[in-house]
Amino acid sequence: MRISLTRKPKDEREKKEIALKRAAELKARISDYLEAKAKIPSGREIAQEIAARKEKIKKYFGASEAEWRDWRWQLRHRVTSVEVLRELIPLSKEEEEAIRAVGKVYRWAVSPYYLSLMGDEPDCPIRRQALPSRPEIEDKLGIPDPMAEELTSPAPCITRRYPDRLIINVTNQCAMYCRHCQRRRNIGEVDRTRSREELEQALDYIRSNPEIRDVLITGGDALMLSDQVLDWLLTELDRIPHVEIKRIGTRTPVTLPQRITPALCRILAKHPPIYLNTQFNHPREITEEAKEACDRLVQAGIVLGNQSVLLKGVNNHPFIMRKLNQELLRIRVRPYYLFHAKPVAGTTHFITSIKEGIEIMEQLRGYTSGLAIPTYIINAPQGYGKTPVLPQYVVSKGEGQVLLRTWEKRVLLYPDLGSQSS
Structure with a gap:
């Protein structure tokens, strides 16, 4: 019997019949996802596999568990050579040759922790984000600075694209150099934190522009600053009356969760309100260690958001993105943005079509909670800011x-x- 929702039901029996039919219809709409999601494991769901790889890496470096948990040890032991890498994961001859060739042009480094998340298969989403591949040096379409950041910097360390907010770029250092990095032009071969003098000039610019109410500290990775420098910078921002909120841009909860120490959290808790945005791109990155890091931040009063990048071969499937965002909510990280990949030199092999991005958004709305739906964003050329693209x-x-x-x-x-x- 075809039941219309536009006419008034006759009695309670018919109301129940309508409700049951609708419930069955809704259940059928996600049956394909329920079947597929088991094949898209999160890092928490493959904890034993990751633990086995972790033990192999620890054994190679002769590391204790205490050393593994020390973020400074992780930084000192970043893998930066093919010789070390092939001792820890299987590499084909073609992969080795590609990494060596790309390494002559673009820097690469992987934290031992992030390496432990890596699968053996060449198309592993962790590998694709962490290990150089030949398309990086074959790219003819990308440009170094598609957002024209060098033309939107009115003072040292400052990028300003909006009326009431700006970026302080504090370092070029990251725990890992992602292959899709939007600022790879700044990486160079030497880690460089901006000087106190440069940061003072950035603060002077903010002080002299009372319309600035929101300051984002980023890099590189903002949490590559020492605790002392970060505490000083946040204190100076707190002293500026018109700065209402501070934001921190960091991928350390994903690539180096050991950085989120109790000491760091005590410092951050002194400077509310702080909003921290990170970048989980695949469910495999959501591990117990990542969850523990996020728990510590939440307990310190930090509001967490996620800014994924839509990456071909990593997460450009509706089910991967749905699983990712649902897993993020479980660790109290709110999906915020889904960025269309920028045409940065050496990264255009990651770019999907805009149509594909919109289709992914279509498969989120209604199929999962609104809390699990980020805003799909294209960064306008020449530094004209984020532009939402919606179905x-x-x-x-x-x-x-x-x-x-x-x-x-x-x-x-x-x-x-x-x-x-x-």
């Missing part, structure tokens, strides 16, 4: 009504009562 749900507008398309692709009339009264 279209308003089909047409008429006098006193609009035609809507729902997440299930039902097309329905909706009364625009506000327009009638105006």
Whole structure:
């Protein structure tokens, strides 16, 4: 029997029948995802596999568990050579040759921790983000600075693209040099933290521009600063009356969760409100160690968000993105942005079509909680800022009504009562 939701049911029995039919219909809509998600394991779900690889890495370096948990040990033992890498993971001859060739042009380094998340297969999403590949040096389409950051820097360390907020770029150092990095032009071969003099000039610029209410500390990775320098910088920002919030951009919860120490959290807790955005790109990156790091930050009063990058061969599938965002909510990280990959020199092999990005967003809305749906963003050329790109749900507008398309692709009339009264 076909039951219409537009007519009034006759009795309670028919109401129950309608509700049960609708529930079955909704359950069927995610049956494909429920079947597929088991094949997209999170790091927490493959903890034993990761632990075995971790023990192999520890044995190679002769490291204790205490050393493994020390973020400074992790930085000192970043893998930067093919000779070490092939002792720790299987590498084909082609992979070795590609890494050597790319390494002559672009720097690479992988923390032991992030290496422990890596699968043996060449198309592992962790490998693709961490290990150089030949397309990096074959790229003819990318440009060094597609967001024109060098043309939007009115003072040392400052990038300003919006009326009320700006970036302080504090270092070029990261725990790992991601192959899709948007600022690889700044990496160089030497880790360099901006000098106290340069940071003072950035602070002077903020002090002299009272419209700036929101400051993002980033890099590189903001948490590569020492605790002492970070505490000093946050204190100086707290002393500027018109700065209302501070934000920190860091990938350490993903690539180096050992950096999120109790001492660091005590410092951050002194300077509310702080919003910290990180970058988980695949469920495999969500491990117990990452969760523990996020727990410590939350307990310190830090609000956590995630800014994924849509990367071909890493996460450009609706089910991967759905699983990622649901797993993020479980560790109290709110999906915030999904960035369309930028045409940075050496990275364009990661770029998907915009159509594909919109289709992924279509498969999130309605299929999971709104909490698990980020905003899909394209960074406009020449530094003109973030531009949201959304599926279209308003089909047409008429006098006193609009035609809507729902997440299930039902097309329905909706009364625009506000327009009638105006």
